[in-house]
Amino acid sequence: MRRRLRIPDLGGARAAILHRPHATVTALVRQLQAIGLEVDCHWPDLPVSARGADYLFIDVDTAYDEQFPWPPGEAPLPTIALIGSEAPGRIEWLMTFGADAQILKPVGDGGVYSALLIARATFDARRELSGEIDALRRRLGQRQTVVRAVATLAARGKTEDQAYEQLRAMAMAWRVSFEEAADRIVAASTPPKDEGSTHG
């Protein structure tokens, strides 16, 4: 499939860099400013306010989990890894932490623009995908509820197909999802549990 790249609006976007003062930072800032971004440099910790940036650059050579105000794998913004050492341990850390694009050090005259485009596209695709997976998981988890709701309705003298159709009609009338309607049917037909008895 041919993907048409959506070019993000980079004029006035904010980039946060977590890297000790270094020529790499100078080269990075120059490229970012030439493209039209505003840049904030941080070291050694990333303030919570960095969540509000549009892009984050991290130094894989020196980074560790405690520098970041979020758990590994949960970066709330597109993240670009600056890789110097290719020692497997560092790459392993990066795989756990997660990055959407990478630039090899030393950073010279180019590479930042393409990294920004790739990071934004990858981040957006990843977030869309994980949203989709969450929704599918939820529906999968509710499958049993649907079966029970259909059984409840069928027990009132309908065929399974009729019960299924009735559930669909209810969902539409209530303007809720099929699974949510099933949840309501099951809740209405289940007597409240006596918690004491289950724990004898």
Add this chain to the structure above:
Amino acid sequence: MTREIDLGILFSRSGTYSLISEASRAGALKAVAQVNADPSLDITFRPVERDPKGNVDAYAPLCEEILQGSGARHVIGCTTSWSRKEVIPALERMDGALWYPTPYEGFEASDRIVYTHASPNQHLLPLLDYVFAEFGARAYLTGSNYIWGWEMNRLAREIGTRAGGEVLGERYLPLGSIEISRIVEEIADLRPDFVLNQLIGPSQYAFLEAIADLRQRAPYFAAGNCPVLSCNVTECELPAMGAAAEGLISAGPWFRNLHPALPGNFGREDFGSSLEAAGHASVMMLARLLADAPGSEALPLSELLDQPRAARMGLSARTHHTRLPVAIAQVRNGAFVPLRTGAPVEGDPYLTREREAALTKLRVIK
């Protein structure tokens, strides 16, 4: 005391695009002569010249040869984007800088390069604004199969689609190919409002011949309907195109008979094309940055451009691009006649600045 400063010149004197590179070279040498004859400047330039002969693989070694074999830190040169990208590693290794005086497709801001001709916000965008208003927004895109054509047409598609336009067709030719019949047939069938042509050299000449022929036999294409557009045709290629160029609409920072020429020409206007003017402006601006500052010829480009006098000449320390006027002109009776002109605009290589409505700023030429 006058300082004699070595200055690299790296243009192809033969090959498929030599009309263009010769124009740039002529402008650069014109400026060298002017600087050397100017007693008010405390510098003179000694040209150190190499000729890549249109061979893309010759640029990097010859650029390195200039920087290694002479005192030159600045090179005026390159015509295609491909050759420009080839010399960047040599510039980095040898601590050199390139002044690039040719229109290009943008999306670059090398710390080693000064871009002294137009980028898309100074050619393609105003050209599309003009043509959408005057002819419609149904486009046919064509070009030579390399970065210039691909990227310019991608941009045209993006901008056109955003403006509610439509791309009816898009087709490319290998560099140097003159097999244009399929493209022309498709255009004859599709009847677009305009053709955006990013072909270069002989491909473009053959294409314009075939379109001129189409205009003779197909009424839809007669009387200036469905114009062919270009972002890099200047006066220097008109003799090679002859009558086939009639009606072609091109965008650039300057066309002959517009006053003044480029800001970097400092009042001089005796140029054959904007390519020659930009070659001249490159050397003149460099001379002004080096004058009255002994030792400045060894400064990194970033520091040279950081001087207030660089900004006054329209050179941006942030993007290394140049503030340039915008003009749209049409070939009539063998010469470009301006249709619209606009005040100088900053180069915006990544198109990230708020885009001022270029059209409203363009002045209609009566």
